[in-house]
Amino acid sequence: MLIDRRRFLALSVAATAAACAKTNDAGTGYGGEAGTATTGAPAGGPPSSPLPPPATTPRVSGTTRPAIEGGGPSSTTTSSSGSNRSTSTQAGNGGVATGPARFIDTGPATAGALALTFHTNGDLRLAQRMLDIAKAHNAVFTNFIVGNWLDANPSWGKKLLDGGHELANHTYTHPNFLSLGAAAMDTEIARCRDAIARVTGDGGRFFRPSGTDDGTAQPPAAVLAAAARAGYGIVLGFDVDPLDYKDPGAAAVQQRTLAAAKAGSIVSLHFGHQGTADALDAVLGGLADKGLRTVTVSQLLGA
């Protein structure tokens, strides 16, 4: 508990600040990142080691996916390399962030591994089933926690940790994050961070904004800055998106995931969705058949 407190010093945003203007799950709390992207992202250039450079490499060839979302700068196809006013922040618990967080959407391919990341809230029976399947495959996830879900189900923090999974921050109420002002962003991130820290003693290393449907688009500077203020050095995107939150059915989730997944991939999946749970066993089996191990994001990035 004490250890990681240090890295939160930066924040000051006070969890007390206006208790979440957008208190309510815009998106039902069951996933739904909103949007219509197409399937599995093309994925990008060969990442380097141990941490890919900040978004410098255009990881996506065709960022033409319609990024629906309210608010934010609707990624005008300019996910380019944008600014990487890089920072000296680290992915790990490396202390207080000193600049905007970096954006990473894929990991090094060198280890023959990939990371499955899960928006984490929703039905507990489905969640348990996911964990059981993971255990059967010796697979580990990175669970992007929706904070109010964890507060409502505090035993799940330990349960996830006990399974070898990594916890990360996916806001407190899962709003359309890009539409928020700075103060509300701060509150959302801080409340989720604190919910995670209460259970695990650690706020996690990665932040992923809610309601984003293009995992490869460089987030607006405001998001990177807000993440850093809460102590996060990395905002984590994803380069494989089977759109499972749209409930396309287990077969589609399986096919899309396996077709796009490769070493270094960061895959976006969602708890709370039947089709995802139904596909998981086949997905994990298929990944193993491709010679891919699942690791946590920290492990993938060598963080």
Ligand SMILES: [Zn+2]
């Ligand atoms: Zn989400």
